[in-house]
Amino acid sequence: MAKSDFTFRRYKDGDDSHGNMGMDIFEQDTTYKCPTYVNRTPPCQGSCPSGEDIRGWLSIICGTEKPAGDTDKFEYAFYRSTDANPFPAIMGRVCPAPCQEGCNRNEVEDFVGINSVEQFIGDNAREKGLKFENSAVDTDKRVAIIGGGVGGLACAYQLRRQGHAVTVFDNHKKLGGMMRYGIPGYRTPRDVMDHEIQRILDMGVEVKLNTFIGKDISMETLREDYDAVVLAIGAQSGRNIPIPGGEAPNCITGVSFLDAYNDGRLKTVSKKVVVIGGGDTAMDVVSVARRLGHIENTHESERPENIILNQTAQDVAITAKKEGSDVILAYRRPVDQMPAALHEVEAAEREGVELRGSLVPVSVVTDDNGRATALRVSKADWTSGKMEIIENSEFDIECDLIVSAIGQGGDLSGMESLDNGRGLIDADKFYQVPNEEGLFVIGDIIRPHLLTTAIGQASVAAESINHFLSQEAFSKRPKVDVHHFDLLHKLQETSLQPEAYAHQDDWGTDGSNFAIHNYEDRSANEIIPAEKLFLGHFDKTARNLRPESFIQSENIIDSYEERFQGLVEEDAEKEADRCMSCGMCFECDNCVIYCPQDAVHRTKKAESTMGRYVYTDYFRCIGCHICSDVCPTGYINMAMGEH
Ligand code: SF4
Ligand code: SF4
Structure with missing residues (x-):
């Protein structure tokens, strides 16, 4: 967990004298403003490249946001998540989840297991045979x-x-x-x-x-x-390693290696494999190579490089006598700086891959036939933050297959x-x-x-x-370009939408029914940081982990079991419940309970919906900002003008 400067303390050292606490409430205030309810984008969503309304579907799964009528909540969550991303079951399994890195819950104890809940949503939808609606009018385009x-x-x-x-x-x-x-x-x-x-x-x-x-x-x-x-x-197309000897026939790219494997053509590799790179493709190559193993005395036509380059397939019968392959991953930076997902790095290590950092490829050593027999590398020193080659540190890593996973084109x-x-x-x-x-x-x-x-x-x-x-101009993209929660749409879904505007002069609009009052949607412009939340509200709760099959090195050959089993329903709900609903009310009642003026009330049940759970009686509000202080989600801003 990242170390944080965040503190729950609200007062500075020495700031310990007060007179009448009841009066402090009235005298200490400097805002003279009343609460307004502000929706901002949570950082999980802001860090999700497909821009899913993550807070929204977590809130549905844990039961805070309710679907209209008798729609099943898991079904509702599926349609909320697929509004942005139609592959929840796949992305819940393979996405390296930048959303989790951005999650504010990291400042409490650990991120919310967003992609495990996403996998649950996708698997549940598959089980139930949920379909995508196709009701749009045909445009003839x-x-x-x-x-x-x-x-x-x-x-x-x-x-x-x-x-x-x-x-x-x-x-x-x-x-x-x-x-x-x-x-x-x-x-x-x-x-x-x-x-x-x-x-x-x-x-x-x-x-x-x-x-x-x-x-x-x-x-x-x-x-x-x-x-x-x-x-x-x-x-x-992968990139060959641009060093002398890199054109040897048994120097191949990670992309072509994985293509041949996934196409079912490549069934074994060589005895000693060196993979160059530190990203996700490199991780997939080393993990596959360990699973494939090798066969002694393979016929030339069955060598992996020939299978890959000639678009042929290895004979199924040869796979009977497989033995383990030595797989080394060489990365030019230190191992802990590899861009691959940490989880994949740990799995590769457990599965018997030797990870070697700070090694810079110098050349490919070849035999008389031009085949690679070793990768020559130099050691690098990164202590200054820049790569410095250590003089006379060259050595050879023996191998009979080199796979370069250093980028794609x-x-x-x-x-x-x-x-x-x-x-x-x-x-x-x-x-x-x-x-x-x-x-x-x-x-x-x-x-x-x-x-x-x-x-x-x-x-x-x-x-x-x-x-x-439609021959329209492209619309300006918002600063925070994600799929936002849309309160108006939510109100329409629950038949609570405002009345139509009559387009006539009105004196004062506070009592009118044609507008959504006291709600500001800043989600297109602002991401809510942890500092704006009241983190002291949240108890430390361990993440609900997906059961995982930890395949060990000695059992790795031909082990193709899926790494993650999904969460069961109860655990998915518990994990979703760890979400702190950053930037949107999650109906905790703190503001109602702590308001000394009894100015904050729950909206009538029949009119209440996500984002409209509480309202302020502005005739009673004195601008003390206690509601804003105790709101865990940062949803309350003291922003309503002086009165
Ligand atoms: S706590 Fe919830 S809303 Fe906040 S960043 Fe994490 S997943 Fe998103
Ligand atoms: S204190 Fe709780 S109920 Fe009140 S606005 Fe914040 S999250 Fe909603």
Whole structure:
């Protein structure tokens, strides 16, 4: 847990004398203002690249926010979460969860297990066979999406919700992109992934597989035949290690290694494998290599590099006599600075991977046939914060397979004119390609990043495409560009919306019914930090962990069991209940109880809903700000003007 300067103390040392405490309330106040209720974005949501209303669906799961009528709360939470991200079961399993790093609960004891609850929501929806609604009116507009990975499919989902016809083109035999061909099945179980993909296709998405743009169909034809085109082609080419000898046949890329494995062609590796890199791809490669093991005296045609490069498959029968492979990961920075998710690093270590940090590849040592026999490395010193190569520290790490997982690039064949000079494609803030009206781009081909990033970009791009197809100007993007809680929508859902405005002069609006009173939505501009909460309200409560299968090194060969089993319903509710509802009332009653003027009241049950649980009687309020001080969620601001 990060060390924090935060303190629950409200007074400074020596600040201990007071007269009449009752009078202090009236005299100490400097605000002369009354409470107003302010919704801000919680940091979990602000750190989630797909911008999910995390606070919202946690609040639904733990029972604070109620669905209208007799809708099942888990179903309601599913639709809230998939408003932004249609892959809860997959993302709950594989996302490295930057939301958890940002969670304010880290300042109390530990983050909320957001992605374990997300996995629960996704698994529960799958069990219950929940579908996506497809009720939007048909707009008669057609959009082509090139690339059926997570970004392309999320974009198809958002566009279908707006009533546009969508065709997804993909050059693989199955949809899923990196989710299928980059991440091993024990992290993204294929049945779970296929289910979430099918749910999107069931909205009426047309799919054309095994189709290469620039070969089977040209970009020009696509742009003529469709009203808009989205490039979601990913970055599916790996980068070879740029050192002398790096072109040896048994030096391959992490992307091609994982593609061959996930395609079912690669079933064993070599006896000694060195993987270069420290990111998630490197972690997947080392974990897969340990699981595959090796076979002594493999025929040349069955060597991993030949299987990968020649697009052939290893013979199933050879896998009978597998033995363990020595797998070493070499990273140029210290091991504790690897960008891969800590959880994956720990799992790799447990599974028998040797992690070696501060090693810089110098060259590949080859034999007379040009095959790599070792990776030559130098030791690096990072104590100054910069890399300094230690003189005469070179040594060789013997190996018969080198896998470079140092980055990815795109394959822009057939669309070379879009190359920004770095093998990627530029996008403006609406995800349109600059100077290419009607051509949009999302995901790794802009800059390789997380799956959740591509999903977030898909939402924004779909909105831009909708404006483009309706011949409207793109709308300005908010500072905090996420899927916000919408109080008006919530009130409509529960038939509590304000009355229609009659457009006539009114003297004073405090008693009118055509507006939402005393509520300010700053969620598009502000993220609420821990300092604005009353953290002393929360008891330290341990995180409810998902049961996990800890596979040990000695049992690793051919162990493809899923690492995480999901939370059971009761634990998902308990974990969601740890959420502190940063920036939104969670109905704790503190303000009602502590107000010395009896000015804060609960809204009548029939009129109460999320964000409208309490109200202030301004004829009684004296501006003492006690309600604001005791509000755990930071929802109360002393901001109502002087009176
Ligand atoms: S406590 Fe809840 S609302 Fe606050 S940052 Fe964490 S998950 Fe989000
Ligand atoms: S004190 Fe509790 S009930 Fe009052 S506004 Fe804050 S969270 Fe809501």
